[in-house]
Amino acid sequence: MPPAKELDPSASPQALYGAELRHLREAAGLSQADLGKRVICSGAFIGQLEAGTRRMPPDLAHRIDVALETNGFFERHCGAVRKSKHADYFAQAAELEPYAASICEFSPILVPGVLQTEAYARAVIRAHDPLQPESLAEKRLSARLERASILEGPAKPKFWAILHESVIRLPVGGRRPMAEQLNHIGTLAQRDRILIQVLPIATGAHPLMSCGLTSIMTFADAAPVVYTESEHTGRLLDDPSLVAMYTASYDLARAVALPPEASLALIRSVAEEHAHADTI
Known part of the structure; x- marks a missing residue:
């Protein structure tokens, strides 16, 4: 910071x-x-x-x-x-992201927010609350897409994500928008802007299986923090012992996930499956 x-x-x-x-x-x-x-x-x-x-x-x-x-x-x-364009439970974590030296995320079901395309994010926001006014949905969409600006810099923060295979298989927004989403992730990875690993379904039990969305943030001049999220709630944790335990679990998950090159190949392959699903 x-x-x-x-x-x-x-x-x-x-x-x-x-x-x-x-x-x-x-x-x-x-x-x-x-x-x-x-x-x-x-x-x-x-x-x-x-x-x-x-x-x-x-x-x-x-x-x-x-x-x-x-x-x-x-x-x-x-x-x-304390007013924020983000949900109260997530606001502190969102405000810390631009100051992070590194962000390591685990996602069991959704593409992490900073990696989401407009179509993907719109589908998630609409599914979350189908009856919300269009103006509110657009406000939420704008706030989510704005977070992606942290990846516009060439090197900071370093962003590493472990995605469960369910994330890339689930056709959020439809098959073609999902293909575009996966290709977007692939482009960021090929530009060496992010590191992506996929945790295969065949792995079965894994070190983060009890976690929802989990983000570990480190800073140049401050202690690391962990943000965890489930439906309608989230927690920002800065207790050193808890941060250490989450970090250890994340490191174990890195070890059992596919290597980055193999993960990128799988993401590209699944993107092709989504893109051509309607033509088969």
Whole structure:
């Protein structure tokens, strides 16, 4: 994550909020660790709040107001700063993605969001809520496609995904759109922008079989985090022991999945099957 000195307060309301926290903390003569002790959190988390890369929980906002004698400033503005174009349970993880040095995802059933084509994403959003207004569906679609911009840079973040074979077999949006989706993944892999492994159905039991969508994010200047998601809920985990366990399971899954070259060949083959299914 970027150090505090690189923070641009004009970048977002959250960045401005973080800049104000740093200004008031320094004015009080406190280090990040000192403030953390007073408000019952780590100094590292205070640093992440100041950098605008983590969201301030309402209860913590109240404790910071008391510690810094800010007359309720942070608690009053906490709700506005926490607004996001993403679902509440996913917002923190989405905001961290652009700062990640590496992202390692496991997906048991869906193509990861940052790899989704417009047609695929639209089908997922519509299936999730068939009766939603078109304007809301388009807003959700725009937010999802915007996340793909993190892959526009040549090297950062490094993106590694393990997809269960079910992901590439399921014709989301129809056979032809699914073929386009798989070819999009193949193009990103061939450009050496992402690493993809497929976990074959024939593998049977595997190290991540109890997990839903799982994302492990590392950062240049902060501890790694894990995001896990199931229907209508998600959790961002930063406990070092939990992160270590998820990382170990992910490494084991890498070992039993197909190698990247074989995975890419399978993805291309299944894309062909989808593309020609209607003509057989």
